[in-house]
Amino acid sequence: IEHYKLLVVGGGAGGCAIASKFVKALPKGSLAVVDPAKFHYYQPGFTLVGGGLMKKQDLTKNQSDVIPSGAVWINDGVNKFVPGKNLIVLNDGREIAYDFVVIATGLELRYDLIEGFPKALDTPGISSIYHPQYVEKTYKELQTFKGGTAIFTFPNAPIKCAGAPQKICYLSEEYFRETGIRDKTKVIYVTSLPKIFGVEKYAKELNKIVQARNIVVNNRQALKKVDTESKIATFDILDENSQPTGKEQSLQYDFLHVAPPCSPIEALRKAAAEKSPLTDEKGWVKVDPKTLQGVEYKNVFAIGDCAGTPNAKTAAAVASQFKTLRRNLDAAMNNKTLNNEYDGYASCPLVIDKKHVILAEFNPQGPLETFPWDQSKPSRLSYLMKRYLMPPLYWHGLVKGRWNGPGTYRKIFHLGMKK
Numbered sequence: 001i002e003h004y005k006l007l008v009v010g011g012g013a014g015g016c017a018i019a020s021k022f023v024k025a026l027p028k029g030s031l032a033v034v035d036p037a038k039f040h041y042y043q044p045g046f047t048l049v050g051g052g053l054m055k056k057q058d059l060t061k062n063q064s065d066v067i068p069s070g071a072v073w074i075n076d077g078v079n080k081f082v083p084g085k086n087l088i089v090l091n092d093g094r095e096i097a098y099d100f101v102v103i104a105t106g107l108e109l110r111y112d113l114i115e116g117f118p119k120a121l122d123t124p125g126i127s128s129i130y131h132p133q134y135v136e137k138t139y140k141e142l143q144t145f146k147g148g149t150a151i152f153t154f155p156n157a158p159i160k161c162a163g164a165p166q167k168i169c170y171l172s173e174e175y176f177r178e179t180g181i182r183d184k185t186k187v188i189y190v191t192s193l194p195k196i197f198g199v200e201k202y203a204k205e206l207n208k209i210v211q212a213r214n215i216v217v218n219n220r221q222a223l224k225k226v227d228t229e230s231k232i233a234t235f236d237i238l239d240e241n242s243q244p245t246g247k248e249q250s251l252q253y254d255f256l257h258v259a260p261p262c263s264p265i266e267a268l269r270k271a272a273a274e275k276s277p278l279t280d281e282k283g284w285v286k287v288d289p290k291t292l293q294g295v296e297y298k299n300v301f302a303i304g305d306c307a308g309t310p311n312a313k314t315a316a317a318v319a320s321q322f323k324t325l326r327r328n329l330d331a332a333m334n335n336k337t338l339n340n341e342y343d344g345y346a347s348c349p350l351v352i353d354k355k356h357v358i359l360a361e362f363n364p365q366g367p368l369e370t371f372p373w374d375q376s377k378p379s380r381l382s383y384l385m386k387r388y389l390m391p392p393l394y395w396h397g398l399v400k401g402r403w404n405g406p407g408t409y410r411k412i413f414h415l416g417m418k419k
């Protein structure tokens with residue numbers, strides 16, 4: 001049976017960061033990355049592609065060029081985790097054993113949880129920046145839209161970059177103004193959440209923006225189904241616990257942008273169904289939220305969107321987790337105490353229009369900003385960072401194992417200042 005000292009399952013942001021870092025330190029042939037994808041996307045750029053500000057090809061690399069040379073790339077998906085035997089089973093049935101495993105499988109997009117989907121994505125008027133295959137359709141739909149009702153949804157489930165569903169709403173609303181159809185267009189943002197954004201400081205500014213720009217916000221509603229013939233979207237009305245009340249609201253749409261519900265990948269959901277201590281009941285990998293080490297299996301670690309940690313799921317969070325994980329994994333491999341802790345940091349550059357960004361940075365306790373000015377104000381500099389700094393920071397920093405998140409800069413910028 002094939003065996004590796006370190007097995008990295010998932011070669012996205014977190015998996016490539018860890019593989020890049022550890023492949024240099026470990027003997028040749030002792031690190032493998034399992035990933036079925038042929039392409040690696042810079043997903044945070046999808047919002048800008050949807051708004052026509054970048055091209056998908058600018059965000060796409062061959063996975064073979066991103067997985068570090070020196071690592072063995074196993075080009076298949078994990079089908080089953082068997083942590084009690086220190087192995088995984090691939091979709092083709094092969095078993096791969098390990099001493100240590102890092103689970104970095106991201107999220108699965110679950111359009112299938114909405115009635116009528118995924119087929120509806122191929123019908124006129126409907127698009128989604130979350131799906132590599134439909135992100136460009138978003139801009140095409142914007143270009144052919146002649147006015148009417150434009151609806152942007154936010155799901156009743158975890159989602160990566162929870163700001164993205166409203167970023168595309170803002171870029172679209174600006175586009176409608178520029179093309180002279182804004183006065184013929186009703187823009188509606190429908191969210192399952194009670195508020196526009198989870199962090200109060202940014203929610204306050206975003207509320208001003210939706211008011212000023214006449215964007216209708218419907219709270220506590222989740223897209224349930226679409227009828228693509230009559231172009232009707234039906235929403236579940238939710239109660240305080242985000243459960244459907246049984247009541248519905250239907251809206252006619254001419255343009256519908258769908259942010260899908262997300263879940264852990266099937267292999268992790270299977271582990272949850274079998275009540276494996278590898279995951280919680282939903283399939284998030286059960287790790288200590290500070291050390292990122294498995295609660296039950298000490299040779300299991302998780303990074304990124306698949307981890308059962310309370311932070312917002314973003315690439316920015318992955319960078320900060322990476323800083324912790326690379327040290328703790330190294331310590332575990334050398335029988336030392338794990339002493340690095342992830343602080344729950346995440347960031348979401350909220351694109352307000354094609355020149356301004358509100359650079360939200362926060363942890364579950366509240367704002368945690370890098371720069372010594374008020375980042376809740378829409379800023380041109382923050383836009384320039386989002387557009388021109390973040391992509392190279394991702395490709396040359398994060399996935400190469402060289403970007404540890406902005407924590408150090410935050411400390412420097414705030415030296416001598418009251419926190």
Ligand code: FAD
Nearest residue numbers: 010012013014037043044077078106161304305314315316
């Ligand atoms: P991913 O990078 O998604 O990688 C997961 C990997 O696992 C993939 O390569 C996949 O092929 C692989 N995989 C899947 N199934 C299997 C399997 N069965 N076996 C093995 N491997 C498997 N973040 C920000 O910080 N800022 C932003 O502005 C931002 N905007 C975003 C906008 C959009 C539209 C989207 C979609 C995301 C955005 N993000 C943003 C979020 C960011 O892209 C993710 O949080 C980040 O990529 C998570 O990294 P990860 O390594 O956990 O997962």
Ligand code: UQ1
Nearest residue numbers: 044315316319347370390394398406
């Ligand atoms: C970040 O580190 C990161 O990962 C590379 C992102 O994803 C693209 C981000 O969007 C942000 C904002 C950060 C945080 C970095 C700084 C400089 C604030």
